[in-house]
Amino acid sequence: MVMQLPKGFRTGGTASGIKPSGKPDLALVRVEPEAAWAFAATTNRAAAPCVLRGRALYRDRQTISALVVNSGNANCATGAQGIADDSRMAELAAKRLGLEPEQVLTASTGVIGVPLPVKRIEQALPALELADEVDAFAEAILTTDTRVKMSERALPGGARVVGVAKGSGMIHPNMATMLAYLFTDARVEADELRARWPGVVDATFNQVTVDGDTSTNDMAVLLASGAAGTVDPGAFWEAVHAVARDLARQIARDGEGAEKLITVRVRGAATEEEARRAARAVAASALWKAAVHGNDPNWGRILVALGYSGARFDPERIAICLQDTLIYDGGAVPFNGVALSQAMQAAEVVVDVDFREGPAAGEAWGCDLTEGYVKINAEYTT
Amino acid sequence: MVMQLPKGFRTGGTASGIKPSGKPDLALVRVEPEAAWAFAATTNRAAAPCVLRGRALYRDRQTISALVVNSGNANCATGAQGIADDSRMAELAAKRLGLEPEQVLTASTGVIGVPLPVKRIEQALPALELADEVDAFAEAILTTDTRVKMSERALPGGARVVGVAKGSGMIHPNMATMLAYLFTDARVEADELRARWPGVVDATFNQVTVDGDTSTNDMAVLLASGAAGTVDPGAFWEAVHAVARDLARQIARDGEGAEKLITVRVRGAATEEEARRAARAVAASALWKAAVHGNDPNWGRILVALGYSGARFDPERIAICLQDTLIYDGGAVPFNGVALSQAMQAAEVVVDVDFREGPAAGEAWGCDLTEGYVKINAEYTT
Numbered sequence: 001m002v003m004q005l006p007k008g009f010r011t012g013g014t015a016s017g018i019k020p021s022g023k024p025d026l027a028l029v030r031v032e033p034e035a036a037w038a039f040a041a042t043t044n045r046a047a048a049p050c051v052l053r054g055r056a057l058y059r060d061r062q063t064i065s066a067l068v069v070n071s072g073n074a075n076c077a078t079g080a081q082g083i084a085d086d087s088r089m090a091e092l093a094a095k096r097l098g099l100e101p102e103q104v105l106t107a108s109t110g111v112i113g114v115p116l117p118v119k120r121i122e123q124a125l126p127a128l129e130l131a132d133e134v135d136a137f138a139e140a141i142l143t144t145d146t147r148v149k150m151s152e153r154a155l156p157g158g159a160r161v162v163g164v165a166k167g168s169g170m171i172h173p174n175m176a177t178m179l180a181y182l183f184t185d186a187r188v189e190a191d192e193l194r195a196r197w198p199g200v201v202d203a204t205f206n207q208v209t210v211d212g213d214t215s216t217n218d219m220a221v222l223l224a225s226g227a228a229g230t231v232d233p234g235a236f237w238e239a240v241h242a243v244a245r246d247l248a249r250q251i252a253r254d255g256e257g258a259e260k261l262i263t264v265r266v267r268g269a270a271t272e273e274e275a276r277r278a279a280r281a282v283a284a285s286a287l288w289k290a291a292v293h294g295n296d297p298n299w300g301r302i303l304v305a306l307g308y309s310g311a312r313f314d315p316e317r318i319a320i321c322l323q324d325t326l327i328y329d330g331g332a333v334p335f336n337g338v339a340l341s342q343a344m345q346a347a348e349v350v351v352d353v354d355f356r357e358g359p360a361a362g363e364a365w366g367c368d369l370t371e372g373y374v375k376i377n378a379e380y381t382t
Numbered sequence: 383m384v385m386q387l388p389k390g391f392r393t394g395g396t397a398s399g400i401k402p403s404g405k406p407d408l409a410l411v412r413v414e415p416e417a418a419w420a421f422a423a424t425t426n427r428a429a430a431p432c433v434l435r436g437r438a439l440y441r442d443r444q445t446i447s448a449l450v451v452n453s454g455n456a457n458c459a460t461g462a463q464g465i466a467d468d469s470r471m472a473e474l475a476a477k478r479l480g481l482e483p484e485q486v487l488t489a490s491t492g493v494i495g496v497p498l499p500v501k502r503i504e505q506a507l508p509a510l511e512l513a514d515e516v517d518a519f520a521e522a523i524l525t526t527d528t529r530v531k532m533s534e535r536a537l538p539g540g541a542r543v544v545g546v547a548k549g550s551g552m553i554h555p556n557m558a559t560m561l562a563y564l565f566t567d568a569r570v571e572a573d574e575l576r577a578r579w580p581g582v583v584d585a586t587f588n589q590v591t592v593d594g595d596t597s598t599n600d601m602a603v604l605l606a607s608g609a610a611g612t613v614d615p616g617a618f619w620e621a622v623h624a625v626a627r628d629l630a631r632q633i634a635r636d637g638e639g640a641e642k643l644i645t646v647r648v649r650g651a652a653t654e655e656e657a658r659r660a661a662r663a664v665a666a667s668a669l670w671k672a673a674v675h676g677n678d679p680n681w682g683r684i685l686v687a688l689g690y691s692g693a694r695f696d697p698e699r700i701a702i703c704l705q706d707t708l709i710y711d712g713g714a715v716p717f718n719g720v721a722l723s724q725a726m727q728a729a730e731v732v733v734d735v736d737f738r739e740g741p742a743a744g745e746a747w748g749c750d751l752t753e754g755y756v757k758i759n760a761e762y763t764t
Contacts, residue, residue: 046689046697112682294760300494307428315428378676
């Protein structure tokens, strides 16, 4: 797949040798002349230097002009040396692009606790070519992902939103991080981006659950170059939401050892927060994930997860559908278990819950729990 | 093992035919003449009729005189019929023992959403024999547990605390419930029991995590017959805590498909709540559980779980020991990975964390994540 970048953006990726496999592991984004930006990052207390630096930049600057990302090493739990290495990475990227370091946002993803080999970045950056397609960038940010994750939407008038992401559950020693970058050439004020991006992230990336572990390096960034001029705000945010949601689903589908995407949609909740929380609890339940893997239409496991989610509902009023078949309606209802088990063999298993309490809805995505997940995560030895 | 009950208690168990396997599934406790009691139950919103009835009894009564428990059927999500069946079960047990129904606490554990076959209970109760040992009771409350769980402590002066429990993670269709009963012949006022039991439950049973799912039927009950007279309160609560902790560890060790017990101890935390929360996050981390299964001393996974637990700490100040070996001290420290991996092959893997923040400590228990867990939970078909 070749995906063109919006106007104002050029990106690239290369193999610097950080990954022993020799796969691409260094990626660069340049925005001409600069982009308004919005930034959301992990709440993990052991946050990596790139997250701490990103937060500080975000307090100080309305715009940035470049991103540099390495994969294969998270530069986390690396102490004072890690902070210095992260700054050095920004300096090297700035030098390569003719910018100041504070115009460059850094990100790292990969193994924890190992010093970042900045020398390799220094050696590889000068030859890193920038192009008008996002593909090389999308590939160079991957760790244990089995595929690149890209998505795009066009807006009336020609502006576009292009997104790329990586993430596939926590795997090999914590190569778990979710990174997401959305690029647009729509002209949107920094204040508006900042005000609305957290809501998009909450409804999409934060509703992905692969194994419940939240990484030290997670980051979701929205960059607007403005090169395509102003746009209708409603259409813009709809496009941003659609791209983010599409990427979130791609991340869930690529979960560690996963064979199926699980989508949980909750409606009729008292609040959006409760709808999302309830959907997340079902998508994250190890028991339900294992049942999906085994094609078992076991509504008891869905009910139990809803019950401990903290969302308010009355078990005697709610309805649950699985693959569009009603399986619970205030209590057990008869259904054809054999046919439903067959329907669960699809690549996507959809659970619909109606709380019949209020107007709010939410969705979450996960993946089935397979012997493969355990195998990969148990058999790796540091 | 034969474990004598404290004075005032007689218990028994039998096979009523609720379990298709024909294993024991009906259990009874009689306290002469009555017991002061303390009750803690699940917060799951889809709580079963026995939990709702237990809560109501606990509001109304300072004492009870009997327990009736069935295994093999949770009588949950069974609607109005389920509530009637639960009341009927109390009536039948009361009749068998010459009591009033409101002197009897009920409990059910097993499959969800299937009507309770009360007829079988009615037929089996008259012949259910009571004895001075707890063993038959301990066996009849099991579901997918692979072993009975019992523990005892003696107090100076002759009073005793005897505990039994069941629970082994959520398994087959939600036979997940944890039930725990502690019996003592110490004389303790109902007010004191009620005031202090929740603290014991929080520090022990609520710190067990097998797969994170909280059942609809969980219950932990403390009964004091008073037949052995008054005791030193300090010694009494120490014994209650020790029995509850021992049972909690037995439950974690018997987790679904588990091959090892994981113990996580956190000290130096700002508050007890944070210490417990941090310990629980590590014990519950799918990534750490898989690493333990694979004998992988991967401290990155411990750090990540501590980081998202919500507990306050500075990753550059904390220390982590694994099987008594220091593996992290404000950053990576050198250790012999081969020797430590060998040490992790023990039946119990112990993680010690020191936050170096404050005076509080807490512990939690879990089990390793094995291919067996996925297999059992995926391959069951309703």
